[in-house]
Amino acid sequence: xxxxxxxxxxxxxxxxxxxxxxxxxxxxxxxxxxxxxxxxxxxxxxxxxxxxxxxxxxxxxxxxxxxxxxxxxxxxxxxxxxxxxxxxxxxxxxxxxxxxxxxxxxxxxxxxxxxxxxxxxxxxxxxxxxxxxxxxxxxxxxxxxxxxxxxxxxxxxxxxxxxxxxxxxxxxxxxxxxxxxxxxxxxxxxxxxxxxxxxxxxxxxxxxxxxxxxxxxxxxxxxxxxxxxxxxxxxxxxxxxxxxxxxxxxxxxxxxxxxxxxxxxxxxxxxxxxxxxxxxxxxxxxxxxxxxxxxxxxxxxxxxxxxxxxxxxxxxxxxxxxxxxxxxxxxxxxxxxxxxxxxxxxxxxxxxxxxxxxxxxxxxxxxxxxxxxxxxxxxxxxxxxx
Numbered sequence: 001x002x003x004x005x006x007x008x009x010x011x012x013x014x015x016x017x018x019x020x021x022x023x024x025x026x027x028x029x030x031x032x033x034x035x036x037x038x039x040x041x042x043x044x045x046x047x048x049x050x051x052x053x054x055x056x057x058x059x060x061x062x063x064x065x066x067x068x069x070x071x072x073x074x075x076x077x078x079x080x081x082x083x084x085x086x087x088x089x090x091x092x093x094x095x096x097x098x099x100x101x102x103x104x105x106x107x108x109x110x111x112x113x114x115x116x117x118x119x120x121x122x123x124x125x126x127x128x129x130x131x132x133x134x135x136x137x138x139x140x141x142x143x144x145x146x147x148x149x150x151x152x153x154x155x156x157x158x159x160x161x162x163x164x165x166x167x168x169x170x171x172x173x174x175x176x177x178x179x180x181x182x183x184x185x186x187x188x189x190x191x192x193x194x195x196x197x198x199x200x201x202x203x204x205x206x207x208x209x210x211x212x213x214x215x216x217x218x219x220x221x222x223x224x225x226x227x228x229x230x231x232x233x234x235x236x237x238x239x240x241x242x243x244x245x246x247x248x249x250x251x252x253x254x255x256x257x258x259x260x261x262x263x264x265x266x267x268x269x270x271x272x273x274x275x276x277x278x279x280x281x282x283x284x285x286x287x288x289x290x291x292x293x294x295x296x297x298x299x300x301x302x303x304x305x306x307x308x309x310x311x312x313x314x315x316x317x318x319x320x321x322x323x324x325x326x327x328x329x330x331x332x333x334x335x336x337x338x339x340x341x342x343x344x345x346x347x348x349x350x351x352x353x354x355x356x357x358x359x360x361x362x363x364x365x366x367x368x369x370x371x372x373x374x375x376x377x378x379x380x381x382x383x384x385x386x
Contacts (some may be wrong), residue, residue, distance in 0.1 A: 022363025024281035038276035039083035076112030089341025103146035165201030
């Protein structure tokens, strides 16, 4: 059997899907050499009568089932992050409910969970620094009450309000002093969210890095680690080498993650990645190889996934969630390809076709025949004859 796929430059071509998935271990030994979180997507309720700019309607059963899938492979879940369409369809009310439900589910299965803390309950427009701090405090309290680890996310409101590095030092210093447990600091680059351009008080990344490190150096006991999403491997390596002892670097680089996780003679990165949503079983298998000291086997398994990741995260990078949800549908983790905010329309049909082909080639679909049937139905809706 073959499937007719559209080319990015026009025309179509025949692709022969694989007939069997790759074999991945479920319920294997806990991951030991690296701490690995997958940022997880949310599953929309396809029957809800909602508009793109209205509150999200979430299918809670399917959303939590996907988190159990990730936990079953030994991965932690990074909840209510940008992969969950935070600020792109999921508002604070929805995120708060997601945190409560996922944290409770994590406790029931013994899964690791860390949750995003931001300021997205603030209205658009001018706000004060005091309002930014209060918004952060509200969300931090909810995450801590849920029993999850906190991830202090970059704030659009702070980026718009801050006059310079001193505002970031004051805000983050205040939050770290009052946090009950060590947190993860998240530096999300403007390729993921243009509203975060100039974060840490400068568009000069060298100057921004110095402010970021100053925040950490002032409160090393309150920083479990940093999550860096700048898509710049060399900058991440330089940054992690300057971290205080005991502060981890969690790579958020969806372009260069194999080399960063593998590390070098001077250290390595842990992981908190959106690409590990579709790659969960494969990523866990690779890290278990690393646990045995088999760095070569780790790279041989994970390196071939980079082409898929770079495809999903291509410009405009912030729409990578569309490809992630497509693959979840094709893999049978949800019954439909509908997203909160209508974001299923954010990528083109040729983009979908290439994502399908790359994922199938990696053996990511537990049931290749189901994936083929679903991809065929999508192509038919778009007018590609089969």
